[in-house]
Amino acid sequence: MSTTTTEVAAVTTAPGRTGRRTVPGPLAGMAASARAELLRLRAWPAVWVMVSVWLLLNLTFTYVFNYVAYATGSTSFATEGVASDSLLAELMPSAIPQIFTGGMPMFGGAIMFILGALATGSGFGWGTWKTVLTQGPGRLAAFGGTLAAVATIVTGVVAATLAIDVAASVLIASAEGQSIVWPSLGALAESVGAGLLISGMWAAGGVLVGVLTRSPALAVGLGLVWSLVVENLLRGVGNLLSGVEYVTNVLPGTASGSLAGALGAANEPDGDGTPGVLTVLDGGPAALLTAAYLVAFVVVAAVLMRRRDVA
């Protein structure tokens, strides 16, 4: 280890053995940045609030309300007109691949968007980007670290969602005396992959808008108005004007909503049971389009971060 140049030594020595800064290579710099970002993001109460809100929303709307409706024989706004047998079937472990992504296009997406926007946007107002970009890793490496940290959190959230879905459905199945039938691993993997894509795309959208606006408040506001209002309004207009439809069919919300819909989250006959879940596109194109948005958001954000003056 003593024979190498500084560049190689920087990569191969254990980080900071000497207590002196070393010049990191791009990969080492990105790994260091990811560790640093994870340290500060996991200590941020706002992150835990967002994650908890999503997990709670998911549990409540996917399982608690429907189970209460089934158990009491009443109908709620979400379960109106659904036969009680099919209601129970949705709450079983075997139905996880179908319902897993149901809340993600709209509610989960909005929360992931906020997460991404907070992770990048607040650094401009606090002046922490300025501090971070003078630590050693290059701009792309430092920003890559933030992306990796956000991706880690999104993955953790999707995993926690799966764990909660499994626990809730097993609990309901045993309470109702139903035998536990597990879904096929392939279907489950497909669903989890779709969940990662949908959540990842919205988080990447938040990251981009946070970088664009350099303000978490503006970014969050714009993101929510977009995902909750503008897309829906456009779709409404699209029903009247055929030209607009071509545009609305390829919006991020349409892509992620169709991906969830293709997996079976759109269980209602009219196909629009869960808000945000659509059947506009088929599964394959929807997945591709969602992935394309994810990549495009990340690339544009990275280019901006690399080129722009940091005040």
Added chain:
Amino acid sequence: MTNTIVVTDRLTKRYGERLAVSDVSLTVRSGEVYGFLGPNGAGKTTTLRMLLGLVRPTSGSATVLGHGPGEPGAVARTGALIEGPGFYPYLSGRDNLRVMARYQRVPDRAVESALQRVDLAERGDDAFKSYSLGMKQRLGVASALLGEPDLLVLDEPTNGLDPGGMADMRRLIVDLAGQGQTVMLSSHLLSEVQEICDRVGVIAGGRLLAESTVADLRGGSTLLVRADPVDQALAVAMRVAGDDAVQLLDDGLSLELGEDWAPELARALVGAGVDIREIRPSERSLEDVFFEMTGDAAGPGVGAAAPVEEER
């Protein structure tokens, strides 16, 4: 290792119509404390931002530690505090430094020594947002010290500190230079720069007006003479010091002569029948030089002066 740490060549930054920094060519040498002196809004911070790669120059070039500004080879060996400390408000001071230590890949024990150097170890576990302005500033300096960088770029490091804190900060900077670290600091406080800097660059209105040692800038000492009658005293003084070395002031004469000349001057004046009221040596302060140089641009009270450029 080269002797020059920072070199800039006609560095310029234009924001729309406004020329924030214009053709600044400066040199910072290894191991020195370089003072970047100028009124608020003179372009100090913008120049430092360009050296750190945070802002792209409109034209001109810079080399920092042998690399282009913003390249990892330069940034990783530079510790910086630019225009107020930027930290995560919800984290403690200690955790903020731990995050930066991760970015730099230095161990957590470096955080402890950095906190101790700026006297923040006891308050290290308090949230950054609860810190006073001075404590935030000290945490910023601690973050710059982290990882023992070769070059420290400190933008107004004594901002917000009380007199005791300012004195501590100056001592710390002198100590760092003593250890071989190069320090480039900006300030609008002339006394501060005069006290701790080896060389200074004076900037106003985006232009580097002078770059020199503090002693050279201040020039040699002068002799102040009050005597009657003034015109006779003036004639004698010009005979002794030379025609160009005498200035007529409101209440006397100023001669560009060293203290050693005082007895001879006194004899000449007495010999000519002039009544001497006072002869005393006077050293120009950096402040005098600064006002001479910046003229009306800086105006009185440099610290409170309005941003020069923005008034145009």
